[in-house]
Structures are given as C-alpha cells and as structure tokens.
Amino acid sequence: MGRSPLTALVPLLVLTTTACGVMDRDTATALPAGTVHVLHSATPAPLPGSRETGAAGLVGGHALLHVQETGVVTRLDDRTAARWGLPEPVRADDGDELVWASLSLGGRSWRNSDRDVEWARIAVLAGGVRTTITVPLTASADSATYADAVLVSVPAGEPVLLQLTDDGVTQSVDVRAGRRVDDARGRYPRPVQQGGFRYAGNGTIGGAPVRFQAFADGFSLEPWAPGLGWARDGHAWLAVTRFRMSGGTPAAELTLDPALAVSVLTPDGTTRPADTDRVPVSPSSGITPHGLYIEVPATFRYGVLRLSPATLKHGLTPVTWQREPAPADFPIGLT
Structure with missing residues (x-):
C-alpha cells in the first residue's frame, strides 16, 4: 500500500525539528546552585x-575588604569567561542566577607581613552554606584596579553574603544590594583628619630645664585597635596617628602614661582618657611612632584633644617638677 503525501512528510518534520533543537541549545557549562568561583583577570x-556599590567595604582588625561592583546575570559568554580565567562560557541552571562581586582585600597599615592577614577569612554565605574563599592580597583595599571577583550560582532571588571574619568578629556585605548589613563594624571609608598636631613646651625637673615636643600626623576612627581589640558596641577607637614624643636630658629616662597625659573632650562634655601602654620619651625626634587610642562613641566627629605632659614619670614614679610644662588643647574634626 502506498503512503499518502502527508505521511511521507512526518519523518522529515521530526528530523528538522530535532536538528533545530540541537542548533539552538546553549552549550555553556551549567553551574549548579551552590557553586562558588573566585575569578581573576590579568587586567581590569x-x-x-x-x-x-559606592562604599560597600568592611574594616577588620588586620584586613580591609572592599566590594567595588556587583551584578546578577544568567550567563557569561566566551569573551567574558576567557577574560576572567574560565576555560569556557558558563550559565545558571533553569531557575537559578549567577551573582557576582568584584573585590579587593588589603592589609592594615600596622601589619608586619602578609601572615597577619591569616587572621582574616573571606567567605560566601548562600543557601545556608558558608564557603571559605581565597582572595589575593593587594597593597590597598582602595585600589583603583579590581581584577578579582567572586561568582556564585544560586536560586533566583536567593540572598548572597560576602563575609569577612577577623579577630573573632564576622561582618557581611549583601552582594545583591551592594551594601553592608547590620553586623558591620565602623564605617567605610573611615572618617579621618589628615592634619595632626605639634606640641612644644618647657619645664624644669630638679632645677634642670627640659624642653618637650609631641607630634601626631592625624586622627582616624577605627573599630579595632592593636592590643585592645574591637571597640564596644556603639563605640569606636579614635586613633592618634603616629604619635611620638621627644625631649632633652633627662627625658631619655622618662615615660608618658597616655591614660593620664592624653584625653579627648567629646561634644557631650565627657572627658575620655587614652587607653594604651606607657610611651617612652626619647632624647631625639627620630623615635619609633607609638599608637594612641581613645574609645569614643561611634558617631564621634568633633572634639578637643588635651595633652598634659606634666604627668610624665621616671619609670613608674611621677616626676617632681619645679615648673610644670603647660597643657595644650588641639581641635579634632573628622571628615
């Protein structure tokens, strides 16, 4: 029995449909939900x-994490994948998305080596799963070049957090929103004052004239301080940057107790003393800078720093003065 013309066309139609389906399929590799990739590009x-994101950064005790840009896509094409070190284009599974953030990790200014950043851990939290990642250390978290990124595959709309854990405290950035969340400490960028102060005063110890000098390069507001740790909730450390003090004989035998000699008057009328170890007073100006930190409200922006060098000591014994050096006040204005 012969076939009708319509029957004869059926195999051809099936073949054509199948062929078209093969040609239209996306050949990019699908990344299952929960996949986390750290990407690196040789050039921005x-x-x-x-x-x-503006200022979606996190300030840790040993590291700074800065998130420059974020985005949500369903696919990375061949060219983009190649630029970011992926061997082939990638895509999200049906119902999933690819969420990414470009970032940089910088060490704090007081770190002695890259090993200090081992205190800091970077992780991605998505779908209840926390994945630790390794991000190259840059010279500064404020770098103009962002050649590192994290790419996460998640169900559409699923929250994605980028977290910095430093000295026992975890802080987070909401990658979709491009902003810090409630667990973040301090502000980013941190308020600073570039100009510091210089003090020069004269006194007499046992009849011998002594001239004292104190210098500081500026001020900044920090959530963490070396040797002191994290400030209490609602507070921050006011850092007196590169504080140093010098004087003539017998200044080489003297120390300054910051809790007695340095304090800040805040706008609410409260006097807050410095909280650090004793500072040695050198006979020369070429001395090692010493950190001074004063715990203030996290909202602190203005105040007055008072230096009272008359509280100098011989070791642990207060100095007996014939003529005390005068105290001095210096305004603080953080921007």
Whole structure:
C-alpha cells in the first residue's frame, strides 16, 4: 500500500525539528546552585550587569575588604569567561542566577607581613552554606584596579553574603544590594583628619630645664585597635596617628602614661582618657611612632584633644617638677 503525501512528510518534520533543537541549545557549562568561583583577570575587565556599590567595604582588625561592583546575570559568554580565567562560557541552571562581586582585600597599615592577614577569612554565605574563599592580597583595599571577583550560582532571588571574619568578629556585605548589613563594624571609608598636631613646651625637673615636643600626623576612627581589640558596641577607637614624643636630658629616662597625659573632650562634655601602654620619651625626634587610642562613641566627629605632659614619670614614679610644662588643647574634626 502506498503512503499518502502527508505521511511521507512526518519523518522529515521530526528530523528538522530535532536538528533545530540541537542548533539552538546553549552549550555553556551549567553551574549548579551552590557553586562558588573566585575569578581573576590579568587586567581590569568588566562583568555584565554591573553596578557600582559606592562604599560597600568592611574594616577588620588586620584586613580591609572592599566590594567595588556587583551584578546578577544568567550567563557569561566566551569573551567574558576567557577574560576572567574560565576555560569556557558558563550559565545558571533553569531557575537559578549567577551573582557576582568584584573585590579587593588589603592589609592594615600596622601589619608586619602578609601572615597577619591569616587572621582574616573571606567567605560566601548562600543557601545556608558558608564557603571559605581565597582572595589575593593587594597593597590597598582602595585600589583603583579590581581584577578579582567572586561568582556564585544560586536560586533566583536567593540572598548572597560576602563575609569577612577577623579577630573573632564576622561582618557581611549583601552582594545583591551592594551594601553592608547590620553586623558591620565602623564605617567605610573611615572618617579621618589628615592634619595632626605639634606640641612644644618647657619645664624644669630638679632645677634642670627640659624642653618637650609631641607630634601626631592625624586622627582616624577605627573599630579595632592593636592590643585592645574591637571597640564596644556603639563605640569606636579614635586613633592618634603616629604619635611620638621627644625631649632633652633627662627625658631619655622618662615615660608618658597616655591614660593620664592624653584625653579627648567629646561634644557631650565627657572627658575620655587614652587607653594604651606607657610611651617612652626619647632624647631625639627620630623615635619609633607609638599608637594612641581613645574609645569614643561611634558617631564621634568633633572634639578637643588635651595633652598634659606634666604627668610624665621616671619609670613608674611621677616626676617632681619645679615648673610644670603647660597643657595644650588641639581641635579634632573628622571628615
């Protein structure tokens, strides 16, 4: 029995449909939900769907984590994948998304080596799973070049957090929103005052004239301080940057107790003393800088620093003065 013309066309139609289906399929590798990739580009390379976050950064005790841009896409094409070190284009599974953030990790200014950053851990939290990642250390978290990124595959709309854990405290950035969340400490960028102060005063110890000098390069507000740890909730450390003090004989035998000699008057009328170890007074000006820290409200922006060098000591014994050096006040204005 012969076939009708319509029957004869059926195999051809099936073949054509199958062929078209093969041609239209996306050959990019699907990343299952929960996949986390750290990407690196030899040169700054844009990622699709990007938007700048402004100041989505985290300040740790040993590290600074800065998130420059974030984005949400369903696919990275061949060219973008190649720029970011992926061997092939990638895509999200049906119902999933690819969430990414460009970032940099910098060490704090007082670190002695890259090993100090081992105190800090970077992780991605998505779908209740926390994945620790390794991010190259840069010279500064404020770098103009962002050649590192993290790419996470998650169900559409699933929250994605980028976290910094430093000295026992975890802080987070909401990658989708591009902002810090409630567990973040301090502000980023941190308020600073570039100009510091210089004190020069004269006194007499046992009839011998002594001239004292104190210097500081500036001030900054920090959530963490070396040797003191994290400030209490609602507070921050006012750092007196590169504080040093010098004087003539017999200054080489003298120490300054910051809790007695340095304090800040805050706008609410409270006097807050410094909280650090004794500072040696050198006979020369070429001395090692010493950190001074004063715990203030986290909202602190203005105040007056008072230096009272008359509280100098011979070791642990207060100095007996014939003529005390005068105290001095210096205004603070953080911006």
